[in-house]
Amino acid sequence: MGTLSYTATVSLDGYAADADGDFQWSAPNCDVFDFHVERMAEVSTEVLGRTTYGLMQYWETDPTEEVWSPAEQEFARRWRRIEKVIASSTLTEDDVKPGRDRLVPDLSLDELQRIVAGATGVVEIFGPTVAGPAIRAGLVEEFQFFVVPKVVGGGLRALPDDVRLDLTLTGHSIFDNGTAHLRYVPG
Structure with a gap:
């Protein structure tokens, strides 16, 4: 059984994208x-x-030493090996790569729980729009935020407005560019 993690890169004022x-x-x-x-x-x-x-x-293409750094090549290899579940009511089966990638037109909480139960590692839910219902329902077991030292003044919030959470910090790092990585669990 996997664990559900929400990861977001956010501005200091809590936005995943600007206005x-x-x-x-x-x-x-x-x-x-x-x-x-x-x-x-x-x-x-x-x-x-x-x-x-x-x-x-972009990461599905074949990594080449001439274009990508060793770190980018390794990220692409890791990205390509994981299963992807695409929550979209507008894409069709022809729009997703067969095999590891699966289209779910309506990602219900029950379906998300089945995905997590069937996973062998971390199930990362990416993007505030997709993650919002899982956050509201209390299904997210870990939150990872990469907080960029920038204030954007508005846009797409990383967390839903109507959610209240008590979180416990389980890890943190500060990078040389001032970005902070904060890892939390509910409770």
Whole structure:
């Protein structure tokens, strides 16, 4: 049985994307990227929405030494080995790669619980829109936030407005660019 983890890169004021939908301000430097590479070793399944799935297709290409650093090559290898569950009512089966990638037009909480129960490692739910119902229902067992030292003033909130959580800090790191990694569990 897996565990459900919500991971988000957020601005200091709590947004995953700014008011224009831009999140380029959250791009990791080398140290943060290396941390993500190591973190991905625990992930067996990624649950994500249509937009994130499309953006992450970049990592599905064959890594080449001429274009990608060794860390990028390793991230791509790790990304390509995990199962992906795409929550989207607008994509079709033709839009997702057969095999490891599975389309779920309506990701119910029961379906998410089945995914977690059948996983062999961490099930990472990625993106505030996809994660919102699971957060509200209390299904998320771990929260990981990469807090970027930037205030964007509005946009897509990393956490739903209507949720109250008591969390316990279980780990933290500060990177040389000022990004803080904060790891919490409920309770």
